[in-house]
Structures are given as structure tokens and as C-alpha cells.
Amino acid sequence: MTRIKAAVCTDFGAPLVIEDLDLRAPTxxxxxxxxxxxxxxxxxxxxxxxxxxxxxxxxxxxxxxxRITALGANVQGFAIGDRVVVTxxxxxxxxxxxxxxxxxxxxxxxxxxxxxxxxxxxxxxKSMNCGAFAERVIVDPTQIVKMPEDMPAExxxxxxxxxxxxxxAVVNAAGLRAGEDVVVIGAGGVGLNAIQGARIAGARxxxxxxxxxxxxxxxMEFGATHGVLATSKEPWKQAFKALGRGAxxxxxxxxxxxxxxxxxxxxxxxxxxxxxxxxxxGAMAEYEPVVPAFMGQHMIGSKMGDVVIQRDIPWMAxxxxxxxxxxxxxxxxxxxxxxxxxxxxxTKTGKARRxxxxxxx
Numbered sequence: 001m002t003r004i005k006a007a008v009c010t011d012f013g014a015p016l017v018i019e020d021l022d023l024r025a026p027t028x029x030x031x032x033x034x035x036x037x038x039x040x041x042x043x044x045x046x047x048x049x050x051x052x053x054x055x056x057x058x059x060x061x062x063x064x065x066x067r068i069t070a071l072g073a074n075v076q077g078f079a080i081g082d083r084v085v086v087t088x089x090x091x092x093x094x095x096x097x098x099x100x101x102x103x104x105x106x107x108x109x110x111x112x113x114x115x116x117x118x119x120x121x122x123x124x125x126k127s128m129n130c131g132a133f134a135e136r137v138i139v140d141p142t143q144i145v146k147m148p149e150d151m152p153a154e155x156x157x158x159x160x161x162x163x164x165x166x167x168x169a170v171v172n173a174a175g176l177r178a179g180e181d182v183v184v185i186g187a188g189g190v191g192l193n194a195i196q197g198a199r200i201a202g203a204r205x206x207x208x209x210x211x212x213x214x215x216x217x218x219x220m221e222f223g224a225t226h227g228v229l230a231t232s233k234e235p236w237k238q239a240f241k242a243l244g245r246g247a248x249x250x251x252x253x254x255x256x257x258x259x260x261x262x263x264x265x266x267x268x269x270x271x272x273x274x275x276x277x278x279x280x281x282g283a284m285a286e287y288e289p290v291v292p293a294f295m296g297q298h299m300i301g302s303k304m305g306d307v308v309i310q311r312d313i314p315w316m317a318x319x320x321x322x323x324x325x326x327x328x329x330x331x332x333x334x335x336x337x338x339x340x341x342x343x344x345x346x347t348k349t350g351k352a353r354r355x356x357x358x359x360x361x
């Protein structure tokens with residue numbers, strides 16, 4: 001057992017508590033990673049607030065970067081000392097979804113007992129396959145990708161979720177083609193990356209929609225060609241004016257029901273709405289089905305950008321190293337683990353692009 005510090009959720013909606021936990025050694029087919037950085041995603045906050053249920057006590061956190069410090073038996077392709085990104089995407093490699101290139105919706109990976117316990121033996125849930133609000137994690141090799149030594153840890157961490165989710169939503173899920181028009185609803189961390197993905201894929205025009213003028217300014221910095229305030233009357237009409245027609249792709253990157261209710265209004269003939277943002281369980285959106293039926297429109301769910309991490313993360317890391325993908329600019333603030341509740345509060349204001357916890361390594 002290794003004694004580590006972790007931020008533990010003991011009650012939904014309550015502040016996280018820094019505790020000393022025991023982390024067992026990796027068993028065959030597992031990897032131990034000592035973390036350098038973990039970003040705070042809105043999904044972590046939603047889980048900690050009880051939006052999607054789950055068992056407690058639990059350790060959240062799933063956008064992480066670090067170095068391999070122990071290997072279980074039968075792990076191939078990795079070595080102690082390798083720098084890696086840690087994702088929540090655990091795949092079996094053999095189910096129908098994995099076999100057809102869709103590991104983000106693997107249905108063959110089996111749940112396993114958590115490697116985390118309190119000193120009294122109480123099990124602590126390793127949430128989202130990671131439990132990365134902690135100094136070390138035990139994960140499956142399918143969840144990690146080797147990373148370059150010259151990338152900052154906080155930028156690597158962002159590739160675990162927010163970046164791949166946003167870029168993948170438009171590139172993989174929507175299948176964006178060069179010359180098509182895109183509307184991105186929500187210019188937060190995931191939305192900015194959807195905008196980057198649209199730019200990289202060759203979109204003709206990219207309209208960002210958000211309730212904040214400041215975030216629309218951010219969107220322009222990341223590649224949007226136009227910005228529309230969601231608080232204005234019938235904002236989709238402004239998007240139509242900017243594009244000259246309805247959008248080919250509309251990416252909803254926020255878990256807000258009003259955004260989902262309005263998303264179809266931005267689309268043109270044959271348009272695709274990509275559903276990325278996750279509202280709380282039980283929240284319901286409304287739409288008029290005759291419209292997508294008549295106009296040949298599509299609604300596409302996208303989990304984690306439909307990525308194959310061993311393919312897509314090295315590609316994105318290379319774009320970053322060429323200066324074609326903004327990662328450093330996504331980091332708003334850097335915090336210590338004992339400041340995690342402050343970092344979460346700052347994230348909830350909606351002003352941060354991404355807050356990142358840095359560990360002393």
C-alpha cells in the first residue's frame with residue numbers, strides 16, 4: 001500500500017475533504033501513475049453535486065497527466081518513467097463497439113474493486129475510472145497515451161477530456177467537411193475546443209453563441225468568425241445572417257436545456273446537431289419532430305468526442321507542438337490540491353476556461 005493525499009467527496013454538494021488514503025499496488029494489467037496535474041471539468045462538479053447519482057465516498061477527477069511509477073504484470077508498451085496523459089476512456093478492445101472503432105462507448109470493460117481505501121479499510125470509489133483528484137492513480141493501460149517530454153503537464157492534462165471532447169465532437173461525431181458552416185453553443189472549455197476543431201477541419205464560418213460577451217471574445221481568439229449573444233432575441237436569426245444560411249453543424253457544448261431547445265433552430269437543410277453537454281438526469285428538452293424529419297436533419301450524441309485516444313491524442317499533441325492548437329491558453333489558473341474547493345468555486349463562476357491542480361513531484 002502507498003499512502004497518498006486525495007480530495008474526497010463525502011456528501012453530495014458539500015466541499016471536498018483532503019484525506020490520507022491507501023492506494024494498493026497495481027495488479028496484472030494495471031498501471032500506477034504519479035500525477036503532475038489534473039484539470040477540473042464541469043463533469044467532476046456535476047458528479048460531486050449529485051447530478052448523476054453514484055456511491056460515496058468517492059474521488060473524482062479525470063483530466064490528468066503524470067509519469068508511470070509502477071507496472072502490473074503483463075503490461076506491454078509502457079515503461080516506468082513514461083510521461084502519459086490519463087483519460088477516463090477504458091476499453092476492452094474486443095466488444096462490438098471497440099472492434100468498430102468506438103472505444104468511448106465500450107460495453108465490455110468490467111467494473112473492478114476500487115484500489116483506494118481509507119486507513120480503516122473503508123473502500124473509496126475511484127470515480128470515472130480515474131479518481132485523479134489524488135497524488136497517484138491506478139488505471140488500465142487502455143486509458144493512457146505516451147506524451148512528449150517538452151509539453152507542460154497542465155496542457156497534457158487538458159487532452160484527457162475537454163480538448164478531445166470538443167475537437168472530436170465536430171471532427172469525429174459530426175464528420176465536419178472543409179467548407180461547411182458551424183455553430184457552437186457555449187464558449188467554455190469544451191466549446192472553445194469545438195471551435196478549434198472546426199477551424200482545424202476547414203470550416204467556412206464558425207459562429208459562437210454564449211451568454212457572455214467576454215466568452216464571445218475568447219471564442220474569436222480560438223477561431224470563431226462571428227459571435228452571437230444567447231440573451232438576445234431570437235439569436236439564431238443573427239447566426240443565419242452571419243452564415244447566409246442555416247448551419248451544417250451545431251455543437252451544443254453546455255448541459256443547459258434552453259440550449260438544447262434552441263439548437264435545431266440554427267440548423268439548415270441536412271444539418272447535424274451534436275449533443276455534447278450533459279444536463280442533469282431527468283432534465284427534458286423539447287423539439288418539433290416534423291422539422292428535422294422534413295429537413296433531413298440529424299441529432300448525434302457524442303461521448304468524449306468519439307475519439308480513439310491512441311490515434312487522436314498524438315495527432316492533437318503534434319498540432320500543439322506546431323502551434324496550430326491552443327492548449328496553454330486554455331489554462332486559467334493553477335492551484336494546489338488543498339485549494340481544490342476554491343478552484344471548483346472559481347470554475348462554477350463560468351469565467352474560467354480550465355482550472356488545473358498541480359502536484360509537487
